[in-house]
Amino acid sequence: MRPMLLGEMTPETLMEELGTSPSKALAARRLAQLGMPTRKSEAYRYFDIEPLMAHDWEILRNEASAEIAESEEQIVITDGRVTALPKGVEVQVGCSDAIDLDGNHFDPLYYLGHLLSPEVISIRFKEDAKVTLVHRFTQPGKLLAYRTAIYLDANTHVQIDERFEGEQACGALILSGSDVFISRDATLTLIKDETLKEGDYVPILSHRIKVDSQALCRLHSFDFGAGSGLQLIRVQLHEHARIDADHLLYATDHARRGTVSQIVHIGQSSVSNQRAKNILAEKARGIFDALIKVEHTGKYTKAHQNSKAILLNDGAYMASKPQLEIYIDDLEASHGSTTGQLDEAQLFYLRSRGIAKEEARKMLILAFANELIDALEDERMRERLHASFETAYWGVTNVTCMETCHGCEDLAAGTAAK
Amino acid sequence: MSNVVMEIENLHARIGAKEILKGLNLQLEEGKVHAIMGPNGAGKSTLSKAITGHYDVEVTEGAIRYKGQEIVDWEPEDRALEGIFLSFQNPVEIPGVNNAYFLRTAVNAKRKHQGLEELNAAEFLREMKALVQELGMKPEMINRSLNEGFSGGEKKRNEILQMMMLQPDLIILDEIDSGLDIDALRAVSEGINKMKDGKRSFLVITHYSRILDYIEPDYIHVLKDGKIIKTAGPELVAELEEKGYGAIEEA
Structure with missing residues (x-):
C-alpha cells in the first residue's frame, strides 16, 4: 500500500479500500478532508514525510496472540498485540473498535492510524497505579498501525512509564499513538522514553489527550538518538484542567525528530505549561511546532510555552515555531524560543x-x-x-x-x- | 629577593580591536601578596583574563612566564591544573550544574593531574562541608546549582570555597571586595589569610584600599592605561588614598 494514494480517495472508497468497519466513518471522512501529508503540510513541513508516504508498504497484520503472559508491572504490546499484562494491578485491558474519536485532530495520520488498526487496545485505570507500557516492534521493513486508548476514572492517579523496543524492526514505519481520556480530578503522569538509532523504525505517534475538569496531565517526553520520528499531540483542556508538557530532545547524525502539538483551552481557568529543550548535533534537525489555542470559552486561562535549543555543530538545525492563537482578553499567556550554542x-x-x-x-x-x-x-x-x-x-x-x-x-x- | 613565580614581560593584549594592555611588566614573588590598584578602565581585569587564558583577550606581544614556563598558548584548564586560580569579579551562574558535583570534578581533575588518588563522594563532602561551615555559608549551597540565585556575597564566598578546596599556588582575586558587607568581607579575608603559607602567591586586584586592611600586601603596583606605572611597598596605599591615581601619574 502506498499511503499517498489514499489521499485522493473519497471516504467511501477509503473504507472499502482499507476494509474498515462502519464505526470508523468519521476517521475516513476526516482523512479525506485533510488529505495525506506532504512536505507542504504544516505539521510535516520539517519532517521528511514524502518518501514514507510514497513507499509501497506491506502492512503488518498479526493474529490475536493466544497467550498473554503475566509480568511484574509491565503491559507489553508486541507488534500491536498485547503480549503481557501486570499481575496484581487494577488495570483493565481489552480491545474494541468503538472509540470516541477526536473529530478535530490536525494530523491526517491520526485518522489513518485508526483506519488501519483493526481494533483499539484499551487500558482502563479504576484505581491509582504505576505501570510500565512497553511497545515492542519485531518486524523489519513493514508498516505497523495500532492504536491504544487510555482511560483514567475520576480521582485516580496514574503514572505510565512508556518505553519502546525495536532493534529488530529496522526500516519499519509505526503509525501509532494513544487516545487518552483523563476524567475529572484524575492525574496522569506519562513519561515517554524513546531512543532511536540510524536505520531504526520510524515512529509517527499521533496522540489525542482529553483532560476533563480539574484533571491534570503531566507529559514528559524524552526523545534521544539518531533516527527519525515525530510525535503529534492534540490536547483539549476543560474547566480548571491543566497540562504540564516537557519535551527533551537530543538528536544527532541525520535525525529528524520532534514534537508538533496543539493545546486547546476549552474550559475557563485551564492551565498549560509547555517547555521544550533541544540539543542538536551533527546534521540533526529538531522540530518544535506548537500551537496553544484559547477558545472563546477559555476565560482566565494561563498558557505558557517555551522552546530552547543548543546547536552543537554548524550543520545542526532547529525548526522552532511556538504559536499562540487567542480569542479572549482575560488570560495570562507567554511564548518564546531561543536557539544558540x-x-x-x-x-x-x-x-x-x-x-x-x-x-x-x-x-x-x-x-x-x-x-x-x-x-x-x-x-x-x-x-x-x-x-x-x-x-x-x-x-x-x-x-x-x-x-x-x-x-x-x-x-x-x-x-x-x- | 624571593623566587619569582610569575614574570610578565612587555605584555600587549587586546579585546576585540581595542588594545588594553600596552607593554605591561610585572613580577610576582613566591609567598608574597601583590596588590594591583588602578582607576576604572586601566586594564586590571584584562590582566587577570590574560593570565588565565580568557577567550575575550588576545595577547599580541610579550610573555607570561609561570614557574619558568611560557603559558600564553596554554589552555585555561592547563593553567588551572598547574595552580593558577582566578576568583572572578562576577562569577557566572550555571543552572543545572550541582555545586558539589562541579567542585568534586574540579578537585579530582587536579588530584589526577598531580598523580593523586581521586576523592570519593563521602571524603569530598566531609571536607567541603567543614569549609562551608568555616566560611559561614548555608549548608544547602552544597546542593544548589552553581552560583544560581546566590547573592553577591554568597558568590564570593563560593569562590573562596573553591580556592580553599583546590589549593592553588597563584591566586588572583579580582575585586573580591565588591558587593561584600563587613561580615562577608571579614569571612572572605579570613579564608584568604588562612591560605597564606609562605609559598603561595596572591595577586589582589582592587579599586579601593579597604580589602588591604584585611589582606596585608607586600607590594602595591599601580596600573594605569595598560601599564604598571609604579611599584612600591604597602605605604603607597596611604599616598593613593590621599592624592588619588592622578598624582601618581604626575609623579
Whole structure:
C-alpha cells in the first residue's frame, strides 16, 4: 500500500479500500478532508514525510496472540498485540473498535492510524497505579498501525512509564499513538522514553489527550538518538484542567525528530505549561511546532510555552515555531524560543577550575537537559532518564548519585559518624 | 629577593580591536601578596583574563612566564591544573550544574593531574562541608546549582570555597571586595589569610584600599592605561588614598 494514494480517495472508497468497519466513518471522512501529508503540510513541513508516504508498504497484520503472559508491572504490546499484562494491578485491558474519536485532530495520520488498526487496545485505570507500557516492534521493513486508548476514572492517579523496543524492526514505519481520556480530578503522569538509532523504525505517534475538569496531565517526553520520528499531540483542556508538557530532545547524525502539538483551552481557568529543550548535533534537525489555542470559552486561562535549543555543530538545525492563537482578553499567556550554542562564559568558568573542555561541555549539556529530567517527581525515573540521556549522548552512562540526588550528604554524615 | 613565580614581560593584549594592555611588566614573588590598584578602565581585569587564558583577550606581544614556563598558548584548564586560580569579579551562574558535583570534578581533575588518588563522594563532602561551615555559608549551597540565585556575597564566598578546596599556588582575586558587607568581607579575608603559607602567591586586584586592611600586601603596583606605572611597598596605599591615581601619574 502506498499511503499517498489514499489521499485522493473519497471516504467511501477509503473504507472499502482499507476494509474498515462502519464505526470508523468519521476517521475516513476526516482523512479525506485533510488529505495525506506532504512536505507542504504544516505539521510535516520539517519532517521528511514524502518518501514514507510514497513507499509501497506491506502492512503488518498479526493474529490475536493466544497467550498473554503475566509480568511484574509491565503491559507489553508486541507488534500491536498485547503480549503481557501486570499481575496484581487494577488495570483493565481489552480491545474494541468503538472509540470516541477526536473529530478535530490536525494530523491526517491520526485518522489513518485508526483506519488501519483493526481494533483499539484499551487500558482502563479504576484505581491509582504505576505501570510500565512497553511497545515492542519485531518486524523489519513493514508498516505497523495500532492504536491504544487510555482511560483514567475520576480521582485516580496514574503514572505510565512508556518505553519502546525495536532493534529488530529496522526500516519499519509505526503509525501509532494513544487516545487518552483523563476524567475529572484524575492525574496522569506519562513519561515517554524513546531512543532511536540510524536505520531504526520510524515512529509517527499521533496522540489525542482529553483532560476533563480539574484533571491534570503531566507529559514528559524524552526523545534521544539518531533516527527519525515525530510525535503529534492534540490536547483539549476543560474547566480548571491543566497540562504540564516537557519535551527533551537530543538528536544527532541525520535525525529528524520532534514534537508538533496543539493545546486547546476549552474550559475557563485551564492551565498549560509547555517547555521544550533541544540539543542538536551533527546534521540533526529538531522540530518544535506548537500551537496553544484559547477558545472563546477559555476565560482566565494561563498558557505558557517555551522552546530552547543548543546547536552543537554548524550543520545542526532547529525548526522552532511556538504559536499562540487567542480569542479572549482575560488570560495570562507567554511564548518564546531561543536557539544558540553553549555559553562561552560558563564554559570558561568550568575550564578555569581545571575541568577539561570536553568534560566542561558535557557538564553544560547535562545541565541544560537536567531541568527537564529533574522535573520528574519519581526519583527512580529521574535516575533512569539521566542514564538514558547519558547513554544516548556518550554511549555509556556514569551517572553518579551526586548528579541526581542528595543522598551523598547522608553518606558523608554516616562515614563521619564512624 | 624571593623566587619569582610569575614574570610578565612587555605584555600587549587586546579585546576585540581595542588594545588594553600596552607593554605591561610585572613580577610576582613566591609567598608574597601583590596588590594591583588602578582607576576604572586601566586594564586590571584584562590582566587577570590574560593570565588565565580568557577567550575575550588576545595577547599580541610579550610573555607570561609561570614557574619558568611560557603559558600564553596554554589552555585555561592547563593553567588551572598547574595552580593558577582566578576568583572572578562576577562569577557566572550555571543552572543545572550541582555545586558539589562541579567542585568534586574540579578537585579530582587536579588530584589526577598531580598523580593523586581521586576523592570519593563521602571524603569530598566531609571536607567541603567543614569549609562551608568555616566560611559561614548555608549548608544547602552544597546542593544548589552553581552560583544560581546566590547573592553577591554568597558568590564570593563560593569562590573562596573553591580556592580553599583546590589549593592553588597563584591566586588572583579580582575585586573580591565588591558587593561584600563587613561580615562577608571579614569571612572572605579570613579564608584568604588562612591560605597564606609562605609559598603561595596572591595577586589582589582592587579599586579601593579597604580589602588591604584585611589582606596585608607586600607590594602595591599601580596600573594605569595598560601599564604598571609604579611599584612600591604597602605605604603607597596611604599616598593613593590621599592624592588619588592622578598624582601618581604626575609623579
